[in-house]
Amino acid sequence: MELALIGLQNAGKTSFVNVVSGGEFVEDMIPTVGFNMRKVTKNKVSIKMWDMGGQERFRNMWERYCRGVTAVVYVLDAADKENFPLAKTELHALMQKPAVAGVPLLVLGNKSDLKDAADARTVIDAMELRRLSGREVCCYCISCKSQHNVDVCLEWLSKHAK
Template identity: 55%
Template sequence: MDFFRRMYDWLLSVFWATEMDVTMLGLQNAGKTSLLRVLAGGEFTIDSIPTVGFNMKRVKKGHVTLKCWDLGGQPRFRSMWERYCRGVSAMLFVIDSADVEAFPVAKEELHLLLEKPTMEGIPLLVLANKSDLPEHKNVEEVNEALDLDSIQNREVSIYGISVKRETNLDEVMKWMIKHAPK
């Protein structure tokens, strides 16, 4: 039986494998690198080093391979976001849902990026991270703070997550796989 399962998996990977490019962006300290580490099968660590420039990892789930670009969120790297978002299957915008003071800057940076003609039509998943913290804002509050309802020309979804507790990460993977090229 094991032989047939391996043969089936091999056939899937050769003939029906799908690769999709995904970018993870957001302000610094939102949890992008930790999210990528956990999605790739690693463990959450509290002492993550901020991404300088970008980082890329492949995450394989079933017959879909996600090539995930983790983009630095410091001001000096935000001008690179458009370059790494062009032509991707989906964008994940990660926000620290407990850092209310960062919401206006996050909103401004997100909307500036989405106004670019090269970004039109790319699905957007907003991830309100750190839902395990007592001071976090819920999905409705983050949606309103980022003015997501005003975004046109693309599908927009939002999930509350906790990378630390791995809350809703299965839903994030399902969303990404749903947006894989057919």
């Protein structure tokens, strides 16, 4: 399985990669510059994860790393509601690219352990996920810190990745 992890800066993409690959959570992460790639085997499934930088200057590279992946994982800081409109705009712009046509999409509302975090229904509505057609789309609220729902996400990816 090959995954592209994308989303705005500070959403928790690298934290998700770290939790999936080794169970470690680090509170203060250094922003990803460009991208990182990590391979891991989970439940007898080999997973190659492209962890993309979320800063504006790197977003034009997202499409390039989404070509040929088995699924796109869009990570959203569920407690940063102020950035939902920008996150939605970036997601929808990417999903319209021919390179990602039909590729399954998993949206993760990360940081669900925080008091002000949006629930899954709010994330689905705010990100207008029902407008994305022609692909499998799913949304889970997770916490990389507590590892809440991380296994459920991996299970979904195993079942729905092309």
